[in-house]
Amino acid sequence: MTALQNPVSSLKGVGKTRSAQLAQLGIESVYDLIAYFPRRYEDRSQVIPIGSLELDVPSCICAVVVSEPRNSYFGGRSITRIRVADDTGQLNISYFNQSYLADSLTYGERYYFFGTLPGDSPYRQMTNPVTERADTPPVNTRRIVPVYRLTSGLSNKVLSKLILNVLDTYLDLVPEILPEQVLSAEHLCGVREAYRNIHDPMDAEALELARKRLVFEEFYIFAAGLKALRDRRVTRSRQPFSKLELQPLLSSLPFSPTGAQMRAMEEIRQDLASGTPMNRFCRVMSAAEKPLWQLLPPTLHQSMGSRAPSWLRQKSWRSSIFAPCLPSWNLLVFAVHS
Numbered sequence: 001m002t003a004l005q006n007p008v009s010s011l012k013g014v015g016k017t018r019s020a021q022l023a024q025l026g027i028e029s030v031y032d033l034i035a036y037f038p039r040r041y042e043d044r045s046q047v048i049p050i051g052s053l054e055l056d057v058p059s060c061i062c063a064v065v066v067s068e069p070r071n072s073y074f075g076g077r078s079i080t081r082i083r084v085a086d087d088t089g090q091l092n093i094s095y096f097n098q099s100y101l102a103d104s105l106t107y108g109e110r111y112y113f114f115g116t117l118p119g120d121s122p123y124r125q126m127t128n129p130v131t132e133r134a135d136t137p138p139v140n141t142r143r144i145v146p147v148y149r150l151t152s153g154l155s156n157k158v159l160s161k162l163i164l165n166v167l168d169t170y171l172d173l174v175p176e177i178l179p180e181q182v183l184s185a186e187h188l189c190g191v192r193e194a195y196r197n198i199h200d201p202m203d204a205e206a207l208e209l210a211r212k213r214l215v216f217e218e219f220y221i222f223a224a225g226l227k228a229l230r231d232r233r234v235t236r237s238r239q240p241f242s243k244l245e246l247q248p249l250l251s252s253l254p255f256s257p258t259g260a261q262m263r264a265m266e267e268i269r270q271d272l273a274s275g276t277p278m279n280r281f282c283r284v285m286s287a288a289e290k291p292l293w294q295l296l297p298p299t300l301h302q303s304m305g306s307r308a309p310s311w312l313r314q315k316s317w318r319s320s321i322f323a324p325c326l327p328s329w330n331l332l333v334f335a336v337h338s
Contacts (some may be wrong), residue, residue, distance in 0.1 A: 033166045176191045188212065
């Protein structure tokens with residue numbers, strides 16, 4: 001078992017409770033974390049001054065804490081308040097039920113804040129913004145932030161940090177499955193670059209290249225699987241039906257088949273004589289062709305299933321007009337190509 005198949009419980013900081021939360025999302029191994037793609041993105045890479053903030057527009061600012069954090073309590077809830085400032089102005093910030101921030105926010109230190117100024121509030125303040133120290137690597141600010149599907153007890157901040165840690169440790173172990181000539185011909189990035197930029201995009205262009213690569217890979221694997229199924233079917237052999245003559249049947253029909261019907265009948269006759277399984281879709285194009293379907297025995301109707309017309313699946317095909325022909329032609333399928 002490779003390291004990519006290790007359970008998430010083997011990761012640092014992932015205990016029994018966190019493993020259960022990840023399992024709710026279908027994440028059980030290290031690779032599951034790497035392949036757990038975001039459902040959308042928030043662009044927090046643009047940092048603007050306080051004086052340029054607009055109402056109801058999510059924005060990222062960089063400011064210094066200019067007041068000592070203080071906690072107050074109202075209606076059973078804690079409220080932590082600070083004031084921040086930059087060269088263009090000051091701003092009040094409030095955090096609800098996050099009293100621990102009073103100890104982690106330091107007077108005189110610089111932080112990044114991502115949040116919104118509510119347009120329906122009489123006060124110019126941010127409430128519960130995402131906060132990061134300016135001297136720490138960007139995780140939830142200063143970059144395009146992935147937003148993941150979550151479950152109870154698991155925040156986007158925690159999941160994003162966990163995935164970034166896994167990428168730093170295990171990304172080099174992810175194998176490249178696309179041939180070099182395909183990557184070159186389709187102008188695709190490598191698999192490791194794609195996974196890095198889908199979770200931690202440098203910019204919008206890098207994100208689009210990662211999406212293109214991963215979407216192409218899905219279709220490539222799907223197409224390769226279909227080809228493998230076709231090749232396996234071709235290698236199978238069946239007892240050919242080489243003594244199939246159309247003329248006795250044609251002479252018993254009360255109508256003359258069209259040119260398309262004749263071509264289809266001849267192709268099916270050749271298929272039946274080839275000794276390999278057929279992959280043919282049959283459909284009726286007009287009421288005049290229904291008698292051809294009525295020649296099919298029940299065994300062939302069952303094998304066609306939903307591909308047969310609804311009136312045929314309802315067993316309304318029985319007709320005494322063509323009953324004499326059934327014993328001789330119970331293996332012949334008539335079809336019309338579109």
